[in-house]
Each structure stands twice: as structure tokens, then as C-alpha cells.
Amino acid sequence: MKQKQITGSEALMLALQAEGVRTIFGYPGGSIMPVYDALYDYTRGEKKAFDHILVRHEQGATHAAEGYARVTGRVGVALVTSGPGATNTLTGVADAMLDSTPIVVIAGQVPIGALGTDAFQEVDLVGVAQPISKWSYQIRHAEDVAWAVSRAFYIARSGRPGPVVLDFPKNAQTEKVNYEPKHVDFVRSYVAYPTLDPNAVAQAVALINHSQRPLALVGQGVELGNAQQELKDFLEKADIPAGRTMLGLSALPSNHPLNVGMLGMHGNYAPNLKEQECDVLIAIGMRFSDRVTGNLKTYAKQAKVIHLDIDRSEIDKNVKADVAVVADCKESLPAITALIDKGHHKAWRDSFLPLAEKERQKVIEPAIHPKEGPLLMGEVVNAVAEAAPDNAILVTDVGQNQLFATRYFKYHHQRSICTSGGLGTMGYGMPAAIGATFGAPSRTVCCFMGDGGFQMCIEELGTIMEQQAPVKMILMNNHYLGNVRQWQDMFWNRRKSFTRMMNPSYALIAQGYGIPYEAVTEREGLADAVARMLATDGPYIMECAILEDDDVLPMTPPGMNVNDMMLSIEDKKK
Amino acid sequence: MENKKLYTLLVYSENIAGILNQITAVFTRRQVNIESLNVSASSIPGVHKYTITAWSDEDQIVKITRQIEKKIDVVKANYFTDDQLFIRESGLYKLSTPIVLENPEVSRTIRRHDASIIEVNPTYSIVMKYGVTDDIISLYHALDEFGCVLQYTRSGRIAVTRGMQEEVSKFLEQREKRLTD
Ligand SMILES: Cc1ncc(C[n+]2csc(CCOP(=O)(O)OP(=O)(O)O)c2C)c(N)n1
Numbered sequence: 001m002k003q004k005q006i007t008g009s010e011a012l013m014l015a016l017q018a019e020g021v022r023t024i025f026g027y028p029g030g031s032i033m034p035v036y037d038a039l040y041d042y043t044r045g046e047k048k049a050f051d052h053i054l055v056r057h058e059q060g061a062t063h064a065a066e067g068y069a070r071v072t073g074r075v076g077v078a079l080v081t082s083g084p085g086a087t088n089t090l091t092g093v094a095d096a097m098l099d100s101t102p103i104v105v106i107a108g109q110v111p112i113g114a115l116g117t118d119a120f121q122e123v124d125l126v127g128v129a130q131p132i133s134k135w136s137y138q139i140r141h142a143e144d145v146a147w148a149v150s151r152a153f154y155i156a157r158s159g160r161p162g163p164v165v166l167d168f169p170k171n172a173q174t175e176k177v178n179y180e181p182k183h184v185d186f187v188r189s190y191v192a193y194p195t196l197d198p199n200a201v202a203q204a205v206a207l208i209n210h211s212q213r214p215l216a217l218v219g220q221g222v223e224l225g226n227a228q229q230e231l232k233d234f235l236e237k238a239d240i241p242a243g244r245t246m247l248g249l250s251a252l253p254s255n256h257p258l259n260v261g262m263l264g265m266h267g268n269y270a271p272n273l274k275e276q277e278c279d280v281l282i283a284i285g286m287r288f289s290d291r292v293t294g295n296l297k298t299y300a301k302q303a304k305v306i307h308l309d310i311d312r313s314e315i316d317k318n319v320k321a322d323v324a325v326v327a328d329c330k331e332s333l334p335a336i337t338a339l340i341d342k343g344h345h346k347a348w349r350d351s352f353l354p355l356a357e358k359e360r361q362k363v364i365e366p367a368i369h370p371k372e373g374p375l376l377m378g379e380v381v382n383a384v385a386e387a388a389p390d391n392a393i394l395v396t397d398v399g400q401n402q403l404f405a406t407r408y409f410k411y412h413h414q415r416s417i418c419t420s421g422g423l424g425t426m427g428y429g430m431p432a433a434i435g436a437t438f439g440a441p442s443r444t445v446c447c448f449m450g451d452g453g454f455q456m457c458i459e460e461l462g463t464i465m466e467q468q469a470p471v472k473m474i475l476m477n478n479h480y481l482g483n484v485r486q487w488q489d490m491f492w493n494r495r496k497s498f499t500r501m502m503n504p505s506y507a508l509i510a511q512g513y514g515i516p517y518e519a520v521t522e523r524e525g526l527a528d529a530v531a532r533m534l535a536t537d538g539p540y541i542m543e544c545a546i547l548e549d550d551d552v553l554p555m556t557p558p559g560m561n562v563n564d565m566m567l568s569i570e571d572k573k574k
Numbered sequence: 575m576e577n578k579k580l581y582t583l584l585v586y587s588e589n590i591a592g593i594l595n596q597i598t599a600v601f602t603r604r605q606v607n608i609e610s611l612n613v614s615a616s617s618i619p620g621v622h623k624y625t626i627t628a629w630s631d632e633d634q635i636v637k638i639t640r641q642i643e644k645k646i647d648v649v650k651a652n653y654f655t656d657d658q659l660f661i662r663e664s665g666l667y668k669l670s671t672p673i674v675l676e677n678p679e680v681s682r683t684i685r686r687h688d689a690s691i692i693e694v695n696p697t698y699s700i701v702m703k704y705g706v707t708d709d710i711i712s713l714y715h716a717l718d719e720f721g722c723v724l725q726y727t728r729s730g731r732i733a734v735t736r737g738m739q740e741e742v743s744k745f746l747e748q749r750e751k752r753l754t755d
């Protein structure tokens with residue numbers, strides 16, 4: 001039978017379909033026009049396979065793809081043109097790399113004949129993307145499309161997930177090819193799922209069985225491995241208290257009895273102090289970021305460290321492991337659980353309580369139930385968390401808004417948090433929230449942003465408007481680049497160098513985009529305003545007038561010992 | 575500087591464009607300079623071999639090795655110290671022929687260092703030496719004493735492990751087998 005020849009662009013459509021892609025976030029341009037022309041047929045009529053979401057900036061496309069990936073566990077897709085379209089995606093690619101988020105960015109490129117000539121909108125995308133992506137590849141001919149796309153998706157989602165960049169020269173988009181589907185689920189040079197070593201498991205089991213004061217550190221690896229149940233089984237059998245990293249917050253529900261809070265610089269007091277007291281530290285799918293460990297020279301020196309990670313290069317990178325279990329935690333956790341004794345650590349667990357109580361009195365209560373003065377971020381987050389349905393997804397931007405939101409939101413379901421942890425990308429929130437609404441249309445998406453970050457991808461209000469994406473935007477306006485202002489106050493002699501910011505009328509902006517808007521200035525009106533926001537279908541902006549110089553606490557200043565975490569600013573003077 | 579040693583990394587990769595960039599970027603990011611570099615086809619079809627030397631401490635070189643191996647198209651990366659390898663480099667010395675003829679000590683030095691003269695013409699002579707780094711450098715210093723060296727260059731290192739088999743082919747065999755079970 002003579003096969004029908006199709007273009008490389010149509011081959012891309014079929015290859016994306018074969019990977020189960022349903023949603024594409026994109027922005028067209030000269031070098032990707034053949035693909036957009038093919039996409040026209042595949043987004044309507046009998047061939048319809050995809051929804052294409054036209055973003056307003058390519059960075060938005062990548063963050064939207066990230067948000068989509070984070071809540072679904074599937075690969076997010078961004079489609080852009082060459083040159084500036086491609087370079088605009090780099091922040092999102094780097095963000096996805098640091099936060100292990102599976103996205104595939106497909107960018108147009110000048111035809112291969114023009115490569116290296118400084119042709120219009122030519123950028124060496126593979127060259128610039130290589131160090132910040134899991135894999136970057138140039139598809140030079142139409143016949144490579146099926147293979148390269150399948151390989152890209154396999155690499156993006158397997159093992160430790162990450163971003164893949166496909167550079168797609170225009171000639172390959174228009175060339176004809178006899179399309180043959182390819183399914184890549186093996187790359188010989190890439191061991192996505194290392195084989196579990198039973199010796200390592202046995203050593204981990206021995207350490208855990210002999211420990212008196214074990215502490216688990218739960219990271220996003222648990223979510224990425226879909227091992228939330230396996231984690232619970234392990235923790236419950238071993239009776240081990242667990243702190244979660246910021247990205248791992250929804251790997252264990254907030255109300256789980258073994259949850260002892262968030263780790264890190266602005267995490268909870270008890271787990272930070274107890275890292276310095278435990279005798280065995282069990283790190284599960286987390287990478288000992290400096291935001292978690294503080295001063296490495298003093299970090300958990302008394303403890304034996306068991307490190308479960310799928311990525312061998314994380315072992316001993318920051319913290320030396322006494323036992324490394326290199327495998328998918330979906331596999332390693334049950335293997336360990338099966339062999340450990342039933343643990344009983346009530347006294348040790350109870351020893352967290354006075355610390356938690358101290359934090360509650362000194363920090364949490366004043367933050368979420370203030371009696372006077374302007375609104376605080378903590379109370380706004382708390383009000384939303386109390387009123388939002390259990391299935392709500394938290395999306396944050398970066399800054400104080402992020403730290404308050406992650407601290408005071410409540411996580412009931414897995415895959416309930418989208419935040420830029422590793423790169424700390426301002427501007428991430430709004431587009432990531434758009435992606436989350438497409439990935440999880442039945443869940444409520446609450447996106448907390450500061451006045452700085454709101455404006456950093458503010459153009460995506462256009463996408464929200466056009467798609468009527470039901471993002472509940474909570475703009476916590478303190479008229480400052482608050483997080484930097486806090487550091488200036490704490491470490492730079494209160495010299496507020498360019499952190500105070502003049503703001504526009506967000507009411508008028510909302511009006512321009514036709515998005516329902518409400519301003520909250522008084523404590524009394526907060527709960528009702530939150531209720532109105534949550535009861536409104538579609539997008540919503542709730543702007544809260546926040547105390548200008550509130551600080552995020554507790555805090556372990558950068559490079560300090562985690563046990564020197566401060567509960568109040570006055571502590572710094574000690 | 576304390577615990578720095580010269581390490582040799584043997585890296586095997588698929589024959590895909592851009593790998594060298596990715597490998598060197600790992601060194602740059604960790605602020606380790608590459609001392610020498612040699613790239614060639616390996617004994618395994620379609621697999622390229624990189625021999626890279628760098629001064630580093632073990633902690634750092636472990637991390638670098640793992641970061642390199644993490645690259646999708648890198649098959650294997652391992653680091654070695656000199657005692658674990660059979661190592662060769664070569665040196666080329668372009669000497670002034672008149673000085674060489676004038677001073678018989680030059681020829682004697684070349685012979686004593688087990689080097690060979692591979693071309694002679696009235697203006698210059700080419701000497702070549704195989705060996706380990708120090709031998710090649712010491713011949714350079716010896717010749718330089720006579721003021722006869724016009725140009726000198728030393729190659730990157732090539733090395734094979736003292737162990738029995740090319741570990742990489744075993745690894746690939748296992749990988750391919752897994753594909754078929
Ligand atoms: C793209 C980018 N630029 C700069 C920074 C540095 N930075 C971190 S937090 C912050 C302030 C954020 O201000 P705002 O969005 O108003 O949030 P707030 O801290 O006030 O809640 C800045 C400038 C960053 N993280 N990302």
C-alpha cells in the first residue's frame with residue numbers, strides 16, 4: 001500500500017496526539033507558521049485533537065505548561081516561534097529544570113540551510129537551552145519528527161522529570177514524509193529508573209529499626225513518583241514524624257498526624273530544630289536545597305542520613321548520605337516498609353509539640369488572627385484556605401506572598417501546589433495558574449501574588465479573559481517588593497533601595513479585561529469577600545491592601561544554622 | 575589546593591551533536607579547568623570516547639562525573655587516578671636544525687629520552703616523543719636548555735583502564751537485554 005505523504009508539521013500533530021497531548025500553550029510567529037497552519041485543522045472539526053491556548057507571552061506558555069504538568073502529572077506543552085519566541089521560553093525551561101517539571105517546548109527555527117548565517121530570528125536555541133534543560137534536540141528533517149517527539153516526551157516524564165526543548169527548523173516542518181508512528185520508551189544511555197539495590201534497602205532498614213529519633217524529609221519526588229500512599233504506609237508503620245519541603249507540601253496531607261510542617265528558611269520551627277536533634281534523617285525525593293539546609297557545615301551532623309532519590313547525582317551533592325537508596329520512591333518506599341519493624345516513637349513525636357506550640361503563639365496566631373492594624377498576608381491566606389474546597393490547588397508567585405501562602409494554605413489532596421521553588425521566578429504564578437485550570441478543570445485554583453509578581457506576567461490577564469480561565473487571583477498588595485524589602489530591613493541597614501513601588505489601579509486593569517474585581521481593605525470584610533470570590537464562576541481578582549512592612553517569620557537567615565531559626569526579628573539581635 | 579590530584583575522566587557518549595559542549599559546561603559550572611581533552615571514536619560502534627584530565631579533589635570530581643553521566647546521551651562516565659590507567663600522551667618538538675647540528679648533546683638528549691626524530695630539513699627538525707606527561711615535559715625542558723626549540727606541543731591524554739574489559743560494552747549489553755525482556 002502506498003502511504004500518503006504528509007508534512008513534517010502534520011507529522012508533529014500526529015506525534016503529539018500519539019503522546020496523549022490535549023492542551024497546547026502557544027504563540028505563533030514566522031518560523032513556526034507551517035505548524036500553526038497544521039494546528040488549525042487539529043483544533044477544530046473532524047480532526048480536532050487539541051485545545052490551543054493562545055498566551056500573551058512565551059514565558060507565560062512555559063509556566064502554563066508547568067502548572068498543567070504539576071497538577072496532572074502529564075507533560076505540559078509549549079509551542080513558540082524561533083528567535084525571541086524561543087528565548088522568551090528560557091526562564092520557564094530553567095524553572096522546570098530546577099523544579100523537575102515535565103514540559104516539552106517546541107520552537108520554530110530557520111531552515112537548516114540558513115543556520116549559522118544570523119538569519120532573521122535565528123538563535124542557537126539548542127546551544128543556549130542545553131545547560132538548563134534535561135534534553136535539547138534539533139529536528140532537522142521531517143522523518144525525524146515521530147522519533148524525536150516520542151523521545152522528548154519519554155525523557156521529559158520519565159525518571160526525574162524535566163524540560164525538553166525541541167528546535168524545529170522550518171524545512172523540516174514543510175518537508176513531506178511517509179509518517180510512521182514511533183514509540184520511544186527506552187534510551188540506552190539513559191537509566192530513567194535505577195534498579196533498587198536490596199543491600200541499600202537492608203542498610204536503611206537497619207538504621208531505621210535502631211533509631212530512637214527518626215525524622216523524614218518529604219520532597220516533591222514523592223508526588224512525581226505518585227508514591228503518596230506508599231509514603232503514608234511507610235511513615236505510619238515506622239511511626240516517623242515528617243517535614244515537607246515547599247514543593248513536597250501536598251505529598252502528605254496537612255492534617256496527617258505525622259506531618260510536622262514545612263522545612264526550610266521560612267518553614268516551621270519544630271522540624272527545623274529537630275533536624276539538629278534526630279538520630280536518623282530519611283530524605284525522600286528531596287535534594288537538600290540550601291533553602292532547606294541553611295549552613296551545611298552544621299546541618300544534621302549528629303544524624304545518620306538515608307537518602308532516597310531517583311537521581312544518583314543528588315546523592316552526596318549537598319549532604320553526605322550514610323545510606324543511598326537510588327530508585328523511584330514508589331519502589332523503594334514499599335521495599336523498606338515491608339522490612340522495618342513497627343515503630344513506636346510517641347515520646348519523640350511529642351517532643352515536637354512544645355516547639356510547634358511556641359511557634360503557634362509567637363508567630364502563627366498573630367499572623368492569621370491579628371486583632372488590629374492593616375490586613376496581613378497570613379490572615380488572607382488563612383481566610384482563603386478555610387473557605388476553599390478541599391480539592392483546591394494553591395498556586396503562588398514568588399516573594400512574601402509565596403512564603404505566607406505556602407505556610408498557611410491547607411493541603412488535602414496530592415498535587416495541590418504549584419510554586420516556583422528552585423528558580424524563584426517572579427511572574428510564574430498567573431500563567432501557572434492558567435495551566436492548572438486546564439489540567440484540573442474540576443478543582444478550584446487559588447493564585448496568590450504580590451504586586452510585583454502580578455505585574456511580571458500581567459499580560460496573561462488577556463489569556464484569562466479570552467479563555468475565561470477560572471483563576472481566583474488574590475493580589476496581596478503591600479506596595480513593596482516585600483521580600484527584598486524584608487532583607488533590606490534585616491540585613492542592609494533598612495536602606496530600601498528601589499523596593500517601594502508605585503502601583504496602577506488594579507480595579508481599572510481588571511475592568512479593562514472584564515474580570516470581576518473586589519478590593520479588600522478591612523478585616524471585617526475579608527471573609528465575605530473570599531466567599532464572593534469562591535462563589536463566582538470564572539476568573540476573579542481580589543486585591544487585598546496589606547500592611548506594608550510585615551515580615552515573614554520564622555526565618556533562618558541565609559547560611560545560618562537551622563537550629564538558629566528566629567521566631568521574631570528581635571531574635572536577630574541575640 | 576590541598577587535596578587536588580590530577581584525575582582522568584573517561585566519558586562515553588552517543589554520537590550526537592553538542593555533547594562536548596554539555597560535558598565541558600559541567601566543568602565550567604563547577605569552576606574546574608580542563609587540563610587536557612581527547613575525543614575519538616571508541617571500540618564500540620556509534621559510541622564516542624572522551625578522555626579528560628583535570629585537577630580536582632575527589633568530592634568535586636565525583637559530583638562532576640555524576641553530572642556528566644546524567645546527560646541523556648552520555649552512556650557512562652567514570653573518573654580515575656593515574657595508577658588505575660595505562661596512559662599515553664605525545665609531544666612534538668620543532669627544533670632549529672643548525673643548532674641541532676652544532677651541538678651533538680642535543681641528539682644525545684633526544685636519544686636518552688627515547689624520542690625519535692621524524693623529519694629533518696635544513697631549517698628545522700621534528701622530534702616526537704610518546705610517554706606520560708612528565709617525560710614529555712622533561713624532554714622539553716632539556717631541549718629548551720640548548721635554545722633550540724622553535725615550537726612545542728603536547729597532545730591530550732589517551733588512556734585505557736588497567737581492568738580487564740571495557741566496562742561500557744558490558745553496560746550497553748545489559749541495557750539492550752533489558753529492552754528485550
Ligand atoms: C524574575 C525575578 N526578579 C527578581 C526577583 C527577586 N525577588 C524575589 S522576591 C521579590 C519581591 C517580590 O515582590 P512582590 O511580588 O510584590 O511580592 P511580596 O514579596 O511583596 O509579597 C523580588 C524582587 C525574583 N525572584 N524573580
Ligand SMILES: [Mg+2]
Pocket residue numbers: 450451452476477478479480481482
Ligand atoms: Mg509586594
